[in-house]
Amino acid sequence: xxxxxxxxxGAGMSALASILVTEGHTVSGSDDGVFPPVTTYLGRLAxxxxxxxxxxxxxxxxxxxxxxxxxxxxxxxxxxxxxxxxRGVPLYSFPEFLGRHTAGRDTVVVAGSFGKxxxxxxxxxxxxxxxxxxxxxxxxxxxxxxxxxxxxxxxLFVMEGDEYIVGPGDPRSKFALYAPxxxxxxxxxxxxxxxxxxxxxxEAPFAQLIAGLPPDALLVCAHPFEAxxxxxxxxxxxxxxxxxxxxxxxxxxxxGEVTRFDLVIPGGARIPLETELLGLHNIENIVGAAxxxxxxxxxxxxxxxxxIRRFRGVARRLDKxxxxxxxxxxxxxxxxxxKARSAIEAILLHxxxxxxxxxFEPHTFSWRDPAxxxxxxxxxxxxxxxxxxxxxxxxxxxxxxxxxxxxxxIAAAGVQVTSVTNASxxxxxxSATLAGDEVILLLSSGPLDALxxxxxxxxxxxxxx
Numbered sequence: 001x002x003x004x005x006x007x008x009x010g011a012g013m014s015a016l017a018s019i020l021v022t023e024g025h026t027v028s029g030s031d032d033g034v035f036p037p038v039t040t041y042l043g044r045l046a047x048x049x050x051x052x053x054x055x056x057x058x059x060x061x062x063x064x065x066x067x068x069x070x071x072x073x074x075x076x077x078x079x080x081x082x083x084x085x086x087r088g089v090p091l092y093s094f095p096e097f098l099g100r101h102t103a104g105r106d107t108v109v110v111a112g113s114f115g116k117x118x119x120x121x122x123x124x125x126x127x128x129x130x131x132x133x134x135x136x137x138x139x140x141x142x143x144x145x146x147x148x149x150x151x152x153x154x155x156l157f158v159m160e161g162d163e164y165i166v167g168p169g170d171p172r173s174k175f176a177l178y179a180p181x182x183x184x185x186x187x188x189x190x191x192x193x194x195x196x197x198x199x200x201x202x203e204a205p206f207a208q209l210i211a212g213l214p215p216d217a218l219l220v221c222a223h224p225f226e227a228x229x230x231x232x233x234x235x236x237x238x239x240x241x242x243x244x245x246x247x248x249x250x251x252x253x254x255x256g257e258v259t260r261f262d263l264v265i266p267g268g269a270r271i272p273l274e275t276e277l278l279g280l281h282n283i284e285n286i287v288g289a290a291x292x293x294x295x296x297x298x299x300x301x302x303x304x305x306x307x308i309r310r311f312r313g314v315a316r317r318l319d320k321x322x323x324x325x326x327x328x329x330x331x332x333x334x335x336x337x338x339k340a341r342s343a344i345e346a347i348l349l350h351x352x353x354x355x356x357x358x359x360f361e362p363h364t365f366s367w368r369d370p371a372x373x374x375x376x377x378x379x380x381x382x383x384x385x386x387x388x389x390x391x392x393x394x395x396x397x398x399x400x401x402x403x404x405x406x407x408x409x410i411a412a413a414g415v416q417v418t419s420v421t422n423a424s425x426x427x428x429x430x431s432a433t434l435a436g437d438e439v440i441l442l443l444s445s446g447p448l449d450a451l452x453x454x455x456x457x458x459x460x461x462x463x464x465x
């Protein structure tokens with residue numbers, strides 16, 4: 001079949017596109033806001049797409065179209081959508097299509113406020129290392145797999161389940177359109193305040209997801225989150241956490257370039273594990289993935305050890321951007337307070353003797369919401385300096401904090417902050433201030449004015465080992 005993706009450069013859209021490519025279908029598309037790593041990924045797959053929306057560029061023989069929520073879908077501004085409707089082409093949202101496409105498979109859904117992409121990718125890597133060929137859908141670019149989405153030949157299909165709404169006309173959470181046979185929930189804290197104003201609003205789709213599980217479904221949850229205990233009350237739950245508690249946990253943790261710990265299984269058995277991932281939050285992710293796979297009986301201890309040791313993470317989740325610089329640079333996905341803080345704590349843990357310079361872009365609406373200014377009181381605790389890029393302009397019409405207001409709040413918390421206008425200003429500042437003993441963290445869910453691509457070679461040219 002010939003599929004057309006309107007908004008193809010979204011993380012979920014591109015992952016679904018790659019699933020269809022692995023099945024032999026023809027895929028093309030368009031988008032307006034495009035930036036790496038997804039654009040690089042689409043190029044590697046040789047999926048053709050164009051920037052902007054032009055009805056004349058829609059292929060003549062489209063069998064079905066998948067419409068992303070980030071595209072400009074208003075008919076007055078999107079001639080491609082109007083053209084597809086004029087032709088009578090079947091239109092789907094990506095979660096709607098993905099849910100239908102995976103119906104009948106042994107679906108494992110990974111949900112939660114954070115950790116979804118990393119855990120889904122880790123599950124796929126471990127299963128592949130064990131000799132399987134699972135299907136998978138990952139909302140980020142894994143460093144150890146060739147694709148973000150793959151159909152696979154096994155019945156098992158592992159998928160990231162996002163709680164964000166399907167789109168402006170469909171307020172359901174995306175994961176409501178999936179049918180998990182097994183469910184892993186990594187975390188539950190208030191997020192996406194633009195569509196879930198209160199914690200009760202945010203919890204509601206998770207409650208529905210749990211309530212909709214088949215009676216014999218496996219439910220694995222992170223025990224540190226009180227809300228999960230409430231929402232899962234009355235069901236059998238396999239609990240896990242980094243620290244001792246109910247269910248699976250880690251002990252004998254030694255943090256280093258290679259971090260080592262024992263996975264403690266209910267009943268007392270232990271499996272020694274090693275990882276190169278940074279941060280204590282990744283230890284919890286590993287424990288959760290191991291709990292799910294061992295409970296399902298998908299892998300044994302040796303395959304678990306090999307897969308975890310091999311796993312390097314996903315792009316933009318604390319992946320190292322430099323290879324030959326005295327000043328290492330990492331990129332973290334800072335879409336919420338908890339994600340940003342866990343990335344910062346990981347850098348401080350692994351580089352305790354290096355001043356940490358954070359280049360931060362408040363990209364999501366949550367960071368720009370005046371009600372969330374209190375986030376800046378503690379999120380950069382322990383950081384040496386913050387270079388603050390301006391907030392983006394999308395979401396006009398809503399009250400939003402300015403760059404100056406955000407900088408003032410950071411400074412009031414006792415953290416040195418410099419407001420910068422763009423990537424060139426960042427490089428000019430670093431050129432004048434870096435001493436050579438720092439570590440740099442790029443932190444955003446947005447493009448960071450292409451700094452993830454331009455900063456590493458700049459560092460390597462100036463700070464060669």
